[in-house]
Amino acid sequence: MIRPAHRFPLLSRLLHWTMAVLVLAMLFIGIGMVSTVSSRYAQLVAIHKSIGIVILVLVAIRLINRLLNPPPPLPADLPWWQVVAAKASHWVLYLLMFALPLVGWAMLSAAGAPIVVFGAVHLPPILPHDVAMFAVLRAAHTVLALLLFATFLAHLGAALFHALIRRDEVLPSMV
Amino acid sequence: MPDDETDHAAPDGGTPDTATLLKRNPLQLIAIGVVLAATAGAFAYTGGFLTPQRLSPNHFVDAMQTAAGGPHEGFRRAHAKGICVAGHFVGTLQGRALSSAAVFASGQPVSVSGRLAESAPDPFAKDSSEAVRSMALRLQPAGAPEWRMAINDTPGLHVSTPQAFYDNVVASTPDPATGKPDPAKMQAFLAQHPETVAFLARMKARVLASGFATDSYNSVDGFIFVAPNGARRLVRWTMQAEEPFATLPAAERAAKPANYMFDDLLARVAKGPIKWRMIATLAQPGDPNRAAEVWPANRTHVDMGELTIDHVESEATGNCQDINFDPLTLPPGVAPSDDPIPFARSAVYSVSFRRRTEEAKAPSAVANKSAGARS
Ligand code: HEM
Ligand code: HEM
Ligand code: HEM
Numbered sequence: 001m002i003r004p005a006h007r008f009p010l011l012s013r014l015l016h017w018t019m020a021v022l023v024l025a026m027l028f029i030g031i032g033m034v035s036t037v038s039s040r041y042a043q044l045v046a047i048h049k050s051i052g053i054v055i056l057v058l059v060a061i062r063l064i065n066r067l068l069n070p071p072p073p074l075p076a077d078l079p080w081w082q083v084v085a086a087k088a089s090h091w092v093l094y095l096l097m098f099a100l101p102l103v104g105w106a107m108l109s110a111a112g113a114p115i116v117v118f119g120a121v122h123l124p125p126i127l128p129h130d131v132a133m134f135a136v137l138r139a140a141h142t143v144l145a146l147l148l149f150a151t152f153l154a155h156l157g158a159a160l161f162h163a164l165i166r167r168d169e170v171l172p173s174m175v
Numbered sequence: 176m177p178d179d180e181t182d183h184a185a186p187d188g189g190t191p192d193t194a195t196l197l198k199r200n201p202l203q204l205i206a207i208g209v210v211l212a213a214t215a216g217a218f219a220y221t222g223g224f225l226t227p228q229r230l231s232p233n234h235f236v237d238a239m240q241t242a243a244g245g246p247h248e249g250f251r252r253a254h255a256k257g258i259c260v261a262g263h264f265v266g267t268l269q270g271r272a273l274s275s276a277a278v279f280a281s282g283q284p285v286s287v288s289g290r291l292a293e294s295a296p297d298p299f300a301k302d303s304s305e306a307v308r309s310m311a312l313r314l315q316p317a318g319a320p321e322w323r324m325a326i327n328d329t330p331g332l333h334v335s336t337p338q339a340f341y342d343n344v345v346a347s348t349p350d351p352a353t354g355k356p357d358p359a360k361m362q363a364f365l366a367q368h369p370e371t372v373a374f375l376a377r378m379k380a381r382v383l384a385s386g387f388a389t390d391s392y393n394s395v396d397g398f399i400f401v402a403p404n405g406a407r408r409l410v411r412w413t414m415q416a417e418e419p420f421a422t423l424p425a426a427e428r429a430a431k432p433a434n435y436m437f438d439d440l441l442a443r444v445a446k447g448p449i450k451w452r453m454i455a456t457l458a459q460p461g462d463p464n465r466a467a468e469v470w471p472a473n474r475t476h477v478d479m480g481e482l483t484i485d486h487v488e489s490e491a492t493g494n495c496q497d498i499n500f501d502p503l504t505l506p507p508g509v510a511p512s513d514d515p516i517p518f519a520r521s522a523v524y525s526v527s528f529r530r531r532t533e534e535a536k537a538p539s540a541v542a543n544k545s546a547g548a549r550s
Contacts, residue, residue: 028221035223035231037337037519042503042511077190111528112498114321120507122320131497131532138529149218157211164203165196 006072007173015062016174022055023097027149049104050117056101063094075168086158089151096148102126103144107137230341232522236530238341242348243296249536250298252527254309254325256540257292258437259495262448262484264314270479273408273455274400276508277319279480285316287482290495291387291440294327299540301433305383308436310392310414311500312482323504325520326392326414330381333374335465337519343371370467377469385421386439388449396502396517397464399510400455409458409512411470414451414482437541441487444547448485455479466516488545496539499528 008016026048033044074083108115109125110133116122127133162170190196197204216225223229239253240246247255264287266279278285293300294307311325334340346364347356365372384390392414400410423431432438443449457475458464490496503511503521511517 028218031218031222034233034522035221035229037230037232037235037522039511039513039515039518041232041522042518075190079193082193111532113501114504116320129493129497131492135529135532139533153211153215156214157207160207160210164207165200166190168190 006169008071009065009069011065012062012069012071013174015058015065019055019058019062019097022051022058023148024152026051026055026100027145027152030145046116046119049108049115050119052101052104053117053123055097056105059094059097059101062097072173075166075170078168082158089155089158092151093148093155096144096151100141100144100148103137103141107134107141110134110137230338232519232526235337235341235344235519235523236526238344238348239296242344244349246530246534247296247298248534249531251292251296251531253296254292254294254311255296255298256300256302257290257309257311257490257495258440258539258541258544259288259290259488259490260484261288261486261488262482263287264453264480264482266480267478269477270453270455271403273402273410273477273479274508275403276322276400276506277316278314278322278506279508280319281316285314287315287484288313288495288498289484290490290498290500291487293436302431302436308384308387308390308392311495311498313498313500316506320506321504322506322509323498323500323502324394325500325502325524326394326412328384328390328392329374329395330377330393331374331469332395332466332516333371334368335370335467336515339368339371340516340519343368370465374467382422384416385423386436386443388440388443389416389418389421391415391451395466396520397458397466397512397514398505398517399512401508401510407510409462409464410455411458412453412455412479415454417450417452417481434541437544441541441544441546444484444487448483448547450484451482453479453482464512464514466514484547486545486547489542490539496536497532499524501525 007013029044029048029051033041033048074086078086105115105123106127109127110130112129112131114122115125159171159174162168191199219225223231236252243252246252251257263284264278265284266282268282270279271282273279289310289312292309292311293302294309295303300306308328309326312323314322314324332340334343343364346360349355350357394412397409397411400408402408455477456470457477458470459474462470462474488494501521501524502517505511
């Protein structure tokens with residue numbers, strides 16, 4: 001593989017791939033758990049909450065890291081609209097990686113449900129008990145999760161476009 | 176960033192425009208399409224969208240709503256007619272030896288809130304003679320995880336698996352043509368479910384308590400109590416009424432007003448607290464952990480503590496109306512067993528809760544009432 005002249009810093013790459021695995025796992029765990037009445041439901045919901053909180057912590061670290069270590073430039077000959085799409089979709093991904101765990105935590109708070117992660121850690125509610133608020137947040141959790149999955153698909157398609165068709169340095173810069 | 180140009184340019188110089196690139200790489204383009212379609216397909220499969228026969232909690236609630244002749248918006252999809260209660264629980268030493276749950280640990284009163292209800296899906300049904308009655312509780316020890324339970328006055332459940340529960344709902348759904356369930360469908364169900372036949376016989380044989388206060392409520396499902404020393408035991412429990420047992424002849428019940436059980440409860444608690452003893456039944460090896468099977472009467476019983484209800488009030492914003500009594504909200508010291516029913520309940524109650532909180536709710540049948548001193 002060609003050694004890219006511009007590469008994401010090591011910490012950025014580590015965070016990217018760790019979180020890629022976790023976020024993708026969360027999307028599949030989430031959509032899978034609400035489709036079953038078997039014992040997997042409770043097991044997966046417990047895992048879902050724990051990984052979700054891990055993602056919230058990691059994305060905060062990742063944002064700080066990104067501000068301290070800006071990403072390398074995109075290929076200079078990339079058409080302007082692809083540059084805009086790349087930058088905009090990255091910010092959408094950040095926004096959703098913050099929003100989904102926060103909405104998840106907030107909706108359980110508004111439902112008056114205990115929020116247990118890692119089997120034993122009880123998180124405090126971040127909203128008062130209010131089921132009208134729960135209803136709004138619960139719907140938002142679904143919509144935002146589907147939006148995250150759609151944005152992920154576009155992101156994956158773009159990464160493969162760079163790797164297989166443009167054959168530029170974008171993918172190598174992240175590996 | 177003109178300096179970057181050489182770093183990113185393709186080896187042969189500049190990169191052609193996107194349309195040209197796509198035209199020159201048809202196989203790669205197809206490969207990308209296949210990867211994206213496979214990913215989206217895997218997501219849809221995981222969510223059950225490609226396998227409509229998979230028993231999802233949404234299917235469950237849809238079926239329950241259809242059987243009930245449509246949803247009663249804003250109300251629970253089962254146990255719709257209810258009233259909120261509050262009081263406290265005091266655990267015993269024997270209880271502490273059996274489970275490390277905080278509610279037993281101190282011997283001090285633990286704050287309790289809950290809901291007494293009838294199991295019918297119609298929130299305005301006349302208090303009926305045969306209704307299953309239920310008790311839902313939140314035990315909230317100070318500074319420790321809470322425990323939620325939702326228990327019934329029935330001798331077990333009519334089925335032992337979520338699938339059988341679902342099939343029973345479908346079999347009892349009224350035929351749109353006649354407005355009544357098709358007896359042939361129920362016959363077919365009963366032919367395959369001797370446990371349901373046995374349950375119905377037990378139900379017929381029981382002497383119905385006169386109301387909420389004189390009734391006793393069973394966990395029905397099996398749970399694991401984890402002792403402070405780590406020992407695990409399969410148990411069921413009963414909230415055993417301390418009130419002397421009383422019953423009402425069927426004719427007298429039929430002549431009562433529409434909300435008599437709730438009115439009686441309000442009148443009773445105005446006179447003083449109502450109490451139940453929490454009695455755990457310990458399974459012996461080999462006892463079936465299936466909700467439709469009752470355990471032999473000679474099993475060891477352990478007195479776990481005393482429940483006191485001293486306040487009753489109508490459902491309203493922020494009280495028991497807005498709580499999901501998920502039977503898997505368990506504290507350390509209590510764990511789910513391999514009884515499959517509570518797992519299904521947890522998933523289904525979550526859907527019922529989501530739907531009812533999204534809808535506008537009319538005032539409950541017994542509205543704006545309250546009785547009993549708040550402890
Ligand atoms: C859910 C999973 C994923 C998320 C949330 C995600 C998120 C992001 C974000 C936010 C960036 C911007 C750089 C940064 O600040 O870290 C980025 C860059 C990148 N991602 Fe992902 N990613 C995911 C999965 C993937 C996958 C599966 C691939 C490859 C097949 C990939 C390839 C890339 C590449 C090549 C870049 C660099 C783009 C550039 O040069 O600006 N990502 N990703
Ligand atoms: C990146 C983070 C997250 C992603 C991608 C995600 C994704 C999903 C998805 C796809 C679903 C199923 C679709 C639906 O029914 O709405 C779901 C449901 C759910 N999520 Fe998340 N989620 C995240 C974080 C969290 C967090 C942090 C919590 C709580 C602490 C949480 C709690 C829940 C709950 C309680 C449900 C629904 C369970 C039910 O209704 O039975 N999620 N999530
Ligand atoms: C697979 C079997 C079962 C299904 C599908 C089912 C379904 C439901 C539904 C949809 C609700 C309304 C939940 C809400 O909106 O908050 C409910 C409430 C309730 N169920 Fe079940 N149930 C099942 C088994 C049981 C068993 C075995 C018991 C008793 C031990 C039980 C006791 C209760 C009680 C007490 C409530 C009312 C809780 C309250 O007052 O909020 N259920 N059930």
